[in-house]
Amino acid sequence: MLKKYEKFLKEFDKKIDKYFEEQSEHICCKEGCSGCCEIGDYPFTQLEMMYLMQGYKTLPPIKQAEIRDNLTRIKSNRVSIHLYYTCPFLSGGKCSVYAHRGITCRTFGLAYICDD
Secondary structure (H helix, E strand, O other): OHHHHHHHHHHHHHHHHHHHHHHHOOOOOOOOOHHHHHEEEEOOOOEEEHHHHHHHOOOOHHHHHHHHHHHHHHHOOOOOOEEEOOOOOEOOOOOOHHOOOOOOHHOOOOOOOOOO
16 A cells, blocks of 8 residues: 555655746745744644654664654643644654655645745
């Protein structure tokens, strides 16, 4: 199932990249920006989580430990089912599982317009 999903993502990314390119003057998100990762609610499907975990398993042990610590901190600070938090996969301002990120992450920015 993950192989089919990965194939889907390759085609999906081609389409999304085209939209980002066409709308680049209106999109605030640029490489190095992690605003959407610093505070949010990350609604991933089970399939997306399986794919994220596939990426997680390829990380060095020290990076995996950092992510586990992030998850522990998020869980201990949770006071309700609705909590905006920093994505546990964010490390040093970058996504540690970027190639395995979810659809929400892949499309973030397309629905937003810079308002100078």
